Amino acid sequence: MVCSVDHLASSAGIAMLERGGSAADAAIATNAVLAVTAPHMCGLGGDLFALVHDGSVTALNASGRAGSGADPARLRAQGHQRMPHLHDVRSVPVPGCVDGWLALHARYGRLPLADLLAPAIRLAADGFPASPLMLPGALVAAQRPGGEDFAAAVTAGDRVTRPGVARALRAIAETGRDGFYLGEFGRGLIELGQGEYTEADLAARNADWVEPLRVRAFGHDVWSMPPNSQGYLLLMSLGIVDGLDLPESPRHPSWAHLLAEAARIAGHDRLALLHEDAKDLLAAEEIVRRRALIDPTSRLRVRGPAADGDTTYLCAVDGDGMGVSLIQSNASGFGSMLFEPNTGINLHNRGIGFSLEPGHPAEYGPGRRPPHTLTPALITRYDGSLRSVVGTMGGDAQPQILLQVITRLLKYGETPGQAISAPRWKLGVGGTGFDTWHTPDETVVQLEEGTTWSNGLSALGHPVGALPYGSAFGHAHLIDVRPDGMLAGAADPRSLVGAAIGR
Numbered sequence: 001m002v003c004s005v006d007h008l009a010s011s012a013g014i015a016m017l018e019r020g021g022s023a024a025d026a027a028i029a030t031n032a033v034l035a036v037t038a039p040h041m042c043g044l045g046g047d048l049f050a051l052v053h054d055g056s057v058t059a060l061n062a063s064g065r066a067g068s069g070a071d072p073a074r075l076r077a078q079g080h081q082r083m084p085h086l087h088d089v090r091s092v093p094v095p096g097c098v099d100g101w102l103a104l105h106a107r108y109g110r111l112p113l114a115d116l117l118a119p120a121i122r123l124a125a126d127g128f129p130a131s132p133l134m135l136p137g138a139l140v141a142a143q144r145p146g147g148e149d150f151a152a153a154v155t156a157g158d159r160v161t162r163p164g165v166a167r168a169l170r171a172i173a174e175t176g177r178d179g180f181y182l183g184e185f186g187r188g189l190i191e192l193g194q195g196e197y198t199e200a201d202l203a204a205r206n207a208d209w210v211e212p213l214r215v216r217a218f219g220h221d222v223w224s225m226p227p228n229s230q231g232y233l234l235l236m237s238l239g240i241v242d243g244l245d246l247p248e249s250p251r252h253p254s255w256a257h258l259l260a261e262a263a264r265i266a267g268h269d270r271l272a273l274l275h276e277d278a279k280d281l282l283a284a285e286e287i288v289r290r291r292a293l294i295d296p297t298s299r300l301r302v303r304g305p306a307a308d309g310d311t312t313y314l315c316a317v318d319g320d321g322m323g324v325s326l327i328q329s330n331a332s333g334f335g336s337m338l339f340e341p342n343t344g345i346n347l348h349n350r351g352i353g354f355s356l357e358p359g360h361p362a363e364y365g366p367g368r369r370p371p372h373t374l375t376p377a378l379i380t381r382y383d384g385s386l387r388s389v390v391g392t393m394g395g396d397a398q399p400q401i402l403l404q405v406i407t408r409l410l411k412y413g414e415t416p417g418q419a420i421s422a423p424r425w426k427l428g429v430g431g432t433g434f435d436t437w438h439t440p441d442e443t444v445v446q447l448e449e450g451t452t453w454s455n456g457l458s459a460l461g462h463p464v465g466a467l468p469y470g471s472a473f474g475h476a477h478l479i480d481v482r483p484d485g486m487l488a489g490a491a492d493p494r495s496l497v498g499a500a501i502g503r
Contacts, residue, residue: 062100146339164343253456
């Protein structure tokens with residue numbers, strides 16, 4: 001089974017499974033198509049994280065590093081207190097996506113890489129229908145230098161071709177990473193950077209196998225990424241919630257209150273704690289300490305997470321039981337709104353996660369990885385067998401969305417379809433979408449249309465807002481492996497064109 005935000009991508013992944021490929025092969029093929037058809041969420045100019053279950057759980061960090069020319073003092077001298085959000089190459093670390101594909105394929109692949117990339121190459125060269133969610137960003141992207149491919153995306157279904165992306169994918173298929181990082185794309189990135197990057201920066205690999213983080217909750221082990229990912233926030237929130245007296249139904253306002261408080265208490269100090277070298281963020285005594293701060297009858301005054309973001313998540317499980325939980329992102333929509341000039345590949349702006357505070361452990365600097373919102377998840381039973389692969393887009397809200405989905409699945413026994421489609425809350429105050437740690441204390445609990453919590457949350461002291469049911473609350477996807485081996489999956493209906501496809 002494969003779940004993704006785009007039926008074209010899910011179909012490509014299933015095709016690889018039908019040809020004898022592994023779940024990793026399916027994930028690469030699915031992501032490659034998304035890199036073509038969903039540039040408003042992900043692409044070859046972005047980063048990647050993945051969790052793999054193949055008897056044990058492994059974790060892949062394919063997030064890029066800032067170039068050798070990174071100079072925080074220069075940014076501060078120009079008056080910047082935070083990293084530039086758009087139109088500035090200094091917020092563009094070297095993209096790690098392609099290195100991530102190659103690392104996954106080298107360790108877990110069964111089919112030739114060229115076969116995995118073939119569906120994406122065909123769609124980039126011959127065209128694909130513009131999705132409804134791509135249109136707003138495409139209108140802006142088409143006005144930017146290098147964004148001319150998107151001028152054709154005026155209405156949903158319009159044919160969009162991306163010939164430069166097709167060339168880049170062919171180069172990867174034919175000559176591997178050097179065809180991308182040291183080829184047409186790499187040369188253009190160095191030119192665009194004007195000193196931000198060197199050839200040595202692009203020659204250095206950005207994919208590392210790392211030790212995943214784990215917490216026990218609701219009779220299962222839940223796994224996520226270590227720093228520089230914010231995966232610890234999901235696991236800490238689950239650890240906190242697992243020890244609380246939850247109501248009998250998620251429809252009760254106290255359910256939303258307790259989970260929202262757990263998310264706020266887990267994340268209020270993320271700005272100070274999260275950096276690429278952070279350690280020991282999930283100490284059992286710290287989870288107990290933070291759980292004790294929660295008052296079932298009142299909202300605690302603590303600054304908490306609040307922001308949106310554009311990312312894409314996909315998952316795959318093959319017939320041998322391998323599961324892959326993969327998340328890939330540009331950060332903000334089309335990313336930095338900068339395009340590599342040769343291929344037209346839009347570049348992420350993950351560098352916005354860096355700090356410009358002198359001496360901060362996450363300070364912008366050469367060769368450094370920024371703090372990341374990307375939070376893939378994987379669930380195993382206590383015997384080590386795979387239970388679920390799950391994740392979502394949603395920027396800083398990813399741990400909050402997954403907290404709700406996983407709690408519904410494991411605590412309340414909801415089906416994947418029920419857990420994924422149920423209305424959600426998230427913490428937010430608006431802004432750029434990545435300003436969580438710069439927001440005031442009065443973080444609003446935004447409620448999606450269809451929830452039953454508004455009056456109860458207000459009575460408990462929460463400022464409450466309302467938003468329509470839709471992509472502002474993420475695109476979550478889930479594959480659940482039942483004890484008899486049957487797979488049950490769901491793609492988020494908020495994605496409009498997503499699909500969970502099994503064979």
